Amino acid sequence: MRNIPELMAIAKNKRVGVFGGTFDPIHFGHLIVAEAIRERCRLDTIIFLPARLHALKDNQRIESAQHRVKMLQLAIKGYPEFVMNDIEIRRDEVSYTVDTMSRLREEFPDDQYERFFLMGSDNVEQLHRWKEPQRLLETCSIIAFGRAGVAETYRNSPFFDQLQFVDVPQIDISSTIVRDRCRSGESIRFLVPPEVRNYIEDKALYRE
Numbered sequence: 216m217r218n219i220p221e222l223m224a225i226a227k228n229k230r231v232g233v234f235g236g237t238f239d240p241i242h243f244g245h246l247i248v249a250e251a252i253r254e255r256c257r258l259d260t261i262i263f264l265p266a267r268l269h270a271l272k273d274n275q276r277i278e279s280a281q282h283r284v285k286m287l288q289l290a291i292k293g294y295p296e297f298v299m300n301d302i303e304i305r306r307d308e309v310s311y312t313v314d315t316m317s318r319l320r321e322e323f324p325d326d327q328y329e330r331f332f333l334m335g336s337d338n339v340e341q342l343h344r345w346k347e348p349q350r351l352l353e354t355c356s357i358i359a360f361g362r363a364g365v366a367e368t369y370r371n372s373p374f375f376d377q378l379q380f381v382d383v384p385q386i387d388i389s390s391t392i393v394r395d396r397c398r399s400g401e402s403i404r405f406l407v408p409p410e411v412r413n414y415i416e417d418k419a420l421y422r423e
Contacts, residue, residue: 230258230328231323232249232333235266237390238286240283241263243386244386244387249263253296263299264303266303267307268310282414303315319355320354320355330356332355332356335361339372343372358380359378362385364382365382393421398421
């Protein structure tokens, strides 16, 4: 699903951040966080990695991969530092982060790239429950993002010293808020990019 200019853009870069999620739908909060981390961590590229299935969510309520991918593409179009990778969308089963990052390690080898996985800081205390967390840390560095000062909250985590904590703007927008407003017929202007809003309205997404 990536075009040639996107592949060429990645090929020139060295520090690559991977931002995973269902993006159901993608909204300005996602984009603001991605841009803040890109700047503060000096990343050349942010790869948005939409999941087909989520290990911890009710997948029956997740919008189709086709619609989520299209909205993501519309949201990042025109921003060469942002690209999308469909490695998880192409898999029929749940994708675990450690397996995905291992596959991306083959695509972006150690001698050419530094790989960073972007993770909300609220996941830090659950990291020990993820599949093979230590192997994950061997495939990439983890950037845990959250509000200012949140790092101290997780100092007792067994992985604390292996994580990089980054403060990001706190934007009170979530995909749940966007979906709920769509269902109630309320405006989602200024919550999602105009192209995404037009797509949601045109396809009548997130309505009862």
